[in-house]
Amino acid sequence: MATQKLIRTRPLPTELPAALQSLPPLLARIYAARGIQHDSQLARNVEHLLAAEQLKGMAEATQLIADHVQRGSTICIVGDFDCDGATSTALGVLGLRDMGAAQVGFQVPNRFEYGYGLSPELVADLPADIDLLITVDNGIASIAGVEAAKARGWQVVVTDHHLAGDELPQAHAIVNPNQPGCSFPSKALCGVGVMFYVLVALRRELEQRGWFAERAKPNLACYLDIVALGTVADVVSLDTNNRILVHQGLQRIRAGKARPGILALLRVAGRDHSRITAADLGFAVAPRLNAAGRLDDMSVGIECLLTDTVPLADFYASQLNEMNLARREIEQDMQHQALHHLDRLELDKDGLPWGLCLYHPDWHQGVIGILASRIKERVHRPVIAFAQGEQGEIKGSARSIAGLHIRDALAAVDVRYPELIAKFGGHAMAAGLTLRDGAFDDFKLAFEQQVRTMMSEEDLQAVIEVDGELHEQELSLDNAWLLRKSGPWGQHFPEPLFAGEFELLQQRVVGERHLKLQLRTLSGRTQLDAIHFNADLSVWPSACKRAYVVYKLDVNEFRGEVSLQLMVDYLEPR
Incomplete structure (x- = not known):
């Protein structure tokens, strides 16, 4: 049933940009295929981030929030029940508390009770003593919800990144790179990225008011681990600005300086925090955090990110891991039913x-x-x-x-x-x-x-874009390390994929759904270990002796041994 895919090599410019000519040849051609032409596109330092003031509505939002911080107002953050919403909410609570806000709480709608966003029903159930309501990762479509909040006498700031409809909510301020008239160059900021920019601008506003004369000015860079997690999880485009945010967050995590909850989630997922990549955030941490919002209440995930104590972080991470295991079982049952339905559809004359x-x-x-x-x-x-x-x-x-x-x-x-x-x-x-x-x-x-x-x-033709074939000498552990540290890779800045034909010396199923392979180059000189996770075993010929393989170079670390391993994305028998 799986669709056969067309393998297409990414085009390269006729001449390698000058900015790439000093790089290792493999990395230079990979960057060139992703449109890198200038050194600035490879920037990773925070000083190269776009300016917060370029976001429409930022001045109005930060002045209003600063007023409430100085007054000691009750501030409520209303988030969303996915990973971007959870990280946005946690970031808002932590950041505002660090700024000196006296009373900051949060509310995330239970998807089964309220549905998505700031709804009038949710507003009606919120406590009456709120002075300022801030939405994160939602709100741009909450026309009625914003009106309901204002009717209760609250001021409302909307921070969001979703596309606006024909009508905008009548909030006191809106910060959204995708709202009409916003000239912020990166439209790919996700909810947690928008909230990070709000905090950056708020800190500057409070500093200008002398607010930090008698209190510590917070270091917002310490929250970039949360920003990186939400950015990767929301699968937004990793443009230059988002790559800086993700790279800086990964550096904090690798150094062991991440939130206890993120480190705890990595532990239950069996990941070494010192060697993680963006993919680990997307495939190991985010699903466990998302499981709370899918099956129960995202508050558990947010509390995991908020806690400062390791034992409590481990407790929440364990709960989230159990939820994720339950989610997998539910999903597998649903998938079996869906595939049975597809089998019947494919037999239909119209397909x-x-x-x-x-x-x-x-x-x-x-x-x-x-x-x-x-x-x-x-x-x-x-x-x-x-x-x-x-x-x-x-x-x-x-x-x-x-x-x-x-x-x-x-x-x-x-x-x-x-x-x-x-x-x-x-x-x-x-x-x-x-x-x-x-x-x-x-x-x-x-x-x-x-x-x-x-x-x-x-x-309808599925296409896999690859970075061509690798020469035999390029199939090396050194190149796997080089590519791992040259990211972060992600949406619209994809991790390098290669393709080539190999002999299949051995193949066996591990963990029920994964295909462990031993490959050999056609020259016969080099043998390679490979693994294909979640392979469609129903259509794979077990007697196959040669295959066209689409793969990533990966570093396999097992029992103290480090070796090259190919991570297979796609296999075709030959």
Whole structure:
């Protein structure tokens, strides 16, 4: 069932940029293929970060927040129930307390009770003594929620990064690089990145007021580990600005200077904090933090990030790890049901639809986003997975592919069929929506029609972009170390991938779903260990003797031994 993929080599400029000519040749061509032309694009020091003042609304927001800090007001931060929301919330609480704010609390809506964002229902349930409400990683679409908060006499600052709709909330200040009229050069800041910039500007505002004359001025760089985690977890583009934030955060974690909660989450995931990469944040830490918001209450994850004590951090991390194990079991059951449904669809004369909508009344509302992502990777087309919501509504989580801006597609459906969607929001590659009672079948048809108008058949071809083949002498542990330290790699600055044909000397299944391989170059001179995690064993011929392999160079550390290992992304029998 898995879609066969087209392997395409990333194009290189005809002439290597001068800024790259002094680098090792392998690294130079990898950077060149990612559009690096100037030294400034490789900057990693905080002094190269974009200026906070370039964000529209920053002056109004920081002046207002500073007023409340100086008054000793009660400040409430309202976050989101994913990893970016959790890190944004924790950062806001820690940063404001460090600034001298006397009373700072937080509230994250339980997704099953309130849904996403600052809703009027959530506002109604908040304590009455709030003076200032700050949203993080949400709020740009909370028109009614902001009005409800103002009606209770509160002042409201919205900090967000999601795309704005036709109407903006009437908050006292809005900081969002993606709001109309904002000239901030990096539109890829996530929620925690926006909050970090707010704190930077707030510290400057308070300093100008003489606030730190009798108290310590906080060092905000000590929170870059939290910023790095949220940035990687939200899969935003790692442009130069975000790479600086992530690199600086990784440096703090490797030095053992991270929040106790982050170090505890790395421990339960079996990761050595001194050698972690951005991928470890994305695949080991973030899922455990996200598990709280998916299955229960993200407050557990936020408390894990807030605590200053190692025993308490270990306690929270253990809880989060247990939640993540439960989430995996739920997800696997849901995936089996979804794949069974896909098998039936593939037998249909029309095959799979271009825009795939899946629904089961027993699916877990907190796990449908992961399910949509897994199925999207398998069939390479936009996928929306739905689960039962409240009062007969069904909740959907959408994941898209290159070629379809999923939020724009939902907006177009909403314009053509306003009776189908109760609410929606999101960005290019991911979105969430709620359908009105009984609208699933009609929405499924409308979504398929819309996808076909916005995509071409070529878009349905899954493509893996690689950095070409490696010469035999380039298959080295030294190069694996070089690439590991030359990141951070991530969205739109992808980790180097290589491709080539190898002989398969041995293969065995480990841990039920992983394929352990021993490869040999076609020259016969070099043998290599490789592993393919979560391989689709149902379609892999166990008797295969030669394969085309797409892989990353990786450093394998086992029982004190360090060796080169290929991390396989894709295999084709030859």
